[in-house]
Amino acid sequence: xxxxxxxxxxxxxFKGDTVSVKAGYFRNYLMPAGFADIATKARARVAESRKxxxxxxxxxxxxxxxxxxxxxxxxxxxxxxxxxxxxxxYGAVTEADLVEAVEKAVKIKLDKEFIKMNHFKxxxxxxxxxHLGEGLDEEIKVMVEAVEEKKA
Numbered sequence: 001x002x003x004x005x006x007x008x009x010x011x012x013x014f015k016g017d018t019v020s021v022k023a024g025y026f027r028n029y030l031m032p033a034g035f036a037d038i039a040t041k042a043r044a045r046v047a048e049s050r051k052x053x054x055x056x057x058x059x060x061x062x063x064x065x066x067x068x069x070x071x072x073x074x075x076x077x078x079x080x081x082x083x084x085x086x087x088x089x090y091g092a093v094t095e096a097d098l099v100e101a102v103e104k105a106v107k108i109k110l111d112k113e114f115i116k117m118n119h120f121k122x123x124x125x126x127x128x129x130x131h132l133g134e135g136l137d138e139e140i141k142v143m144v145e146a147v148e149e150k151k152a
Contacts, residue, residue, distance in 0.1 A: 001022070002019070003018070003037060003038060004037055004038075004047045005018075005019060005030075005035060006034060006037060007034075009035050009036070016050050018039050018047060062136070068108055068110075068132060069132060069137075071106050072102070072130055072138045072140055075102075075138075076140070076142075077098070077102065077105060077142050077143065078142075079097055079098075079101055079142060079144050080146075081097075081123075081144060082146075082148075083123055083146030083148065085148060087122050087123040088121065089121050089123065089144070089146070092119035092121045093119060093142070094119050095112040095117065098110075098142065099111070101142075102140075114131055114132055115128055115129070115131075116129040116130075117129065120142065120144050122144070123144050123145060124144055125143055126142045126143075126144065127139050127140065127141055127142065128142055
């Protein structure tokens with residue numbers, strides 16, 4: 001079914017977009033939360049009239065995202081984690097650890113949802129993908145260094 005979004009909905013679209021969704025998703029989630037309405041001709045006309053503002057907002061977001069991607073180009077992060085003497089980490093390096101490391105390195109606060117990676121469970125060199133939107137991807141290198149636990 002076709003609906004017009006009243007607000008930005010992650011992984012679906014921006015405010016004013018007309019998108020196709022399953023009836024159950026609309027009925028159980030989008031409509032009760034006020035995120036969308038059924039796309040009638042009148043609502044479509046109102047959404048079209050607001051498109052210029054919305055397009056400008058999207059372009060601004062994309063410009064900021066492109067600027068962020070430029071700052072991330074060629075970035076290599078080093079993360080130290082407690083490990084056994086064989087290099088196996090006690091806890092995995094996760095998206096939250098990368099968010100913290102990126103913020104320290106280049107002063108950019110990312111959300112965990114923008115980082116696509118497998119959790120790193122051993123010391124070594126890895127890559128993680130930062131995905132900020134369509135065509136806005138950057139791979140960063142992550143060096144995981146083992147720090148042996150001191151025995152008392």
